[in-house]
Amino acid sequence: MDQLRIRGGHRLHGDLMVSGAKNAALPELCAALLTADAVTLHNVPALQDVSTMLKLIRNMGVTAERDPADSDKVVLHAGGLDKPEAPYELVKTMRASILALGPLLARFGHARVSLPGGCAIGSRPVDQHIKGLQAMGAVIVVEHGYIEASLPTGRTRLQGARISTDMVTVTGTENLMMAACLAEGETVLENAAQEPEVVDLAEMLIKMGAHIEGHGTHHIRIQGVERLHGCEHHVVADRIEAGTFLCAVAAAGGDVVLKAARADHMDAVIDKLRDAGVTVECVDGGVRVASPGAGALKAQTFRTTEYPGFPTDMQAQFMAFNVVAQGASKVTETIFENRYMHVQELQRLGADIQVEGKVALINGVPRLSGATVMATDLRASASLVIAGLVADGETTVDRIYHLDRGYDRMENKLRALGADIERVKP
Numbered sequence: 001m002d003q004l005r006i007r008g009g010h011r012l013h014g015d016l017m018v019s020g021a022k023n024a025a026l027p028e029l030c031a032a033l034l035t036a037d038a039v040t041l042h043n044v045p046a047l048q049d050v051s052t053m054l055k056l057i058r059n060m061g062v063t064a065e066r067d068p069a070d071s072d073k074v075v076l077h078a079g080g081l082d083k084p085e086a087p088y089e090l091v092k093t094m095r096a097s098i099l100a101l102g103p104l105l106a107r108f109g110h111a112r113v114s115l116p117g118g119c120a121i122g123s124r125p126v127d128q129h130i131k132g133l134q135a136m137g138a139v140i141v142v143e144h145g146y147i148e149a150s151l152p153t154g155r156t157r158l159q160g161a162r163i164s165t166d167m168v169t170v171t172g173t174e175n176l177m178m179a180a181c182l183a184e185g186e187t188v189l190e191n192a193a194q195e196p197e198v199v200d201l202a203e204m205l206i207k208m209g210a211h212i213e214g215h216g217t218h219h220i221r222i223q224g225v226e227r228l229h230g231c232e233h234h235v236v237a238d239r240i241e242a243g244t245f246l247c248a249v250a251a252a253g254g255d256v257v258l259k260a261a262r263a264d265h266m267d268a269v270i271d272k273l274r275d276a277g278v279t280v281e282c283v284d285g286g287v288r289v290a291s292p293g294a295g296a297l298k299a300q301t302f303r304t305t306e307y308p309g310f311p312t313d314m315q316a317q318f319m320a321f322n323v324v325a326q327g328a329s330k331v332t333e334t335i336f337e338n339r340y341m342h343v344q345e346l347q348r349l350g351a352d353i354q355v356e357g358k359v360a361l362i363n364g365v366p367r368l369s370g371a372t373v374m375a376t377d378l379r380a381s382a383s384l385v386i387a388g389l390v391a392d393g394e395t396t397v398d399r400i401y402h403l404d405r406g407y408d409r410m411e412n413k414l415r416a417l418g419a420d421i422e423r424v425k426p
């Protein structure tokens with residue numbers, strides 16, 4: 001298994017290009033299943049999860065190729081899709097596979113998708129996805145680890161419905177929105193997720209001929225149509241990758257421009273960094289971040305909530321800043337029940353953190369000391385890399401296959417900014 005070897009103490013300078021968003025690309029690859037026409041996606045990031053999703057849809061009979069002349073461009077054609085299934089072998093490695101369920105059921109009237117199974121950060125059930133599709137008339141049987149979805153006898157389409165999920169769910173909103181595009185009549189999603197990736201997906205679906213209003217609010221209204229056509233779409237920039245680099249510069253110190261970053265998608269994180277004393281400003285086509293290093297800055301208390309609140313996907317990375325910033329801080333994780341596994345690894349580096357249920361209490365320390373640590377999940381991995389950038393001596397982060405799920409060769413981007421970091425195969 002690959003590892004990252006980091007020698008701390010280097011400030012970061014220069015600029016980097018933020019990639020397309022993992023959490024937009026994944027549902028948008030599934031949106032291509034809704035039409036028999038060709039769909040072209042630009043700015044598709046080179047991530048392990050994207051490779052897994054491409055393998056999943058190719059397994060269904062979809063042609064999906066990256067353009068040899070432009071590796072961020074993917075052309076998909078689901079006209080030959082003849083196996084509306086998502087098998088466990090692929091689904092178990094990527095929870096976002098559940099996003100195939102709505103499109104397959106809506107277009108073909110049946111689908112067989114494996115239950116995602118366990119995940120490091122929490123149980124992450126998909127009951128709201130199932131509840132919403134049942135409200136649209138789907139007949140769903142869950143057995144032998146699979147979701148078997150079909151339409152009632154005599155029905156050829158899902159039926160529009162008013163759906164209120166028990167909690168805000170990002171992929172739940174996306175699954176139901178995609179299914180509703182081909183349903184008969186109107187669907188209203190109450191309590192819908194407002195994330196920029198949901199908005200980007202809706203904009204792609206509208207280019208395909210869908211009738212959607214209210215995306216970006218808690219109330220999304222969809223008028224179903226009989227068929228959707230192809231489109232070209234540019235995947236929105238990844239606000240979590242950008243936020244990760246904001247925290248890296250804040251912690252290590254330096255002055256970096258994040259090209260293509262959308263400051264308007266990162267208000268909650270930027271506000272906290274500015275409160276800490278970090279300079280964050282919009283510049284032509286991106287965001288500039290400058291910091292003297294965390295030791296000269298104030299740790300920040302925050303709690304994760306649904307968008308536009310502080311994103312749970314940024315909790316671990318900002319904690320890595322807090323552990324070496326001045327003073328005490330409190331982090332509250334309200335979205336997932338087990339998203340503090342980076343804490344014990346940060347403690348190995350010398351961090352002073354106490355976890356009590358949903359709350360982590362942190363006292364900033366003047367220095368961390370490098371050690372070997374183990375990545376446990378995607379954003380925990382990023383947190384350990386940030387800590388390694390500021391720790392004295394050498395830090396080795398093990399099991400970085402977690403990192404590769406959501407970051408495109410992070411070490412190359414950091415090395416280009418002056419970090420002493422390399423990927424090694426032990």
Ligand SMILES: CC(=O)N[C@H]1[C@@H](OP(=O)(O)OP(=O)(O)OC[C@H]2O[C@@H](n3ccc(=O)[nH]c3=O)[C@H](O)[C@@H]2O)O[C@H](CO)[C@@H](O)[C@@H]1O
Pocket residue numbers: 022023026095096122123124125126127128129130167168169170171172312313335336337
């Ligand atoms: C591919 C993708 O877009 N992943 C994002 C998506 O994950 P994902 O869509 O899986 O996360 P959700 O927004 O659905 O989860 C929010 C909460 O609702 C719970 N829940 C969700 C669905 C359900 O049917 N039942 C249920 O109980 C979850 O366990 C969690 O506690 O949103 C998360 C929350 O912003 C992010 O951390 C992930 O990066």
Ligand SMILES: C=C(OP(=O)(O)O)C(=O)O
Pocket residue numbers: 022023095096313378379406
């Ligand atoms: C939890 C995350 O992703 P996923 O839902 O794909 O596991 C994440 O991007 O932080």
